[in-house]
Amino acid sequence: MKELTIEATVENIETVTDFVNEQLEALDCSMKVQMQIDIAIDELFGNIAMYAYNPETGPATVRVEVEKDPLAVIITFIDNGKPYDPLSVEDPDVTLAAEERKEGGLGVFLVKKTMDNVTYEYKDGQNILRIKKKI
């Protein structure tokens, strides 16, 4: 298990992505899965950066764990910001035309569709969001 605690800012999304990619590369992860995970990091860490401590900023921890048989990576995003369950948001209607589309909801929807498992819990003042992806 490896983890990184860093100020949750948009600028730091890249640092988090590099940190996770380093570990994915060590696992011989396919480029496609790596990109899907990178997108998930952008959505989830990006949400923490923009909303968790808004209008201030605060720290977030990103933990990477590897499960064997079948090989999978579990990434946990932890922040101490406002309690917020992104999974409680209704899925967007992806059949609507451009003019009828509403802003928002697409990011978490993408994460739910591309990861094998996504869970959320609020515990001891922390938002804990966990994604799992087989690699």
Next chain:
Amino acid sequence: MTINTEKNGTALSVTLEGRLDTATSPQLDEALKASMPGITELVFDLEKLEYLSSAGLRVLLSAQKVMNKQGSMTVTNVNDTIMEIFEITGFSDILTIR
């Protein structure tokens, strides 16, 4: 991310390279807002775009809405990862992809 725009009369071609994500999407939004007035034909070349997240989708959606009023918009050279994102989010039906 690198954004390259080329104007030819009322045609605008935009080439994207790198990642279109939370950090870089505002740059594209700015570039489009500056170049799109008067454009009737907008073409995005995504050959060198690695991937995009929902922040990038939002920018493409607002460009599509503008072009629905003033002309046409086409997205070209879409890789597999990006195509899958377009399909999951229904953008494959909203955008003209070739």
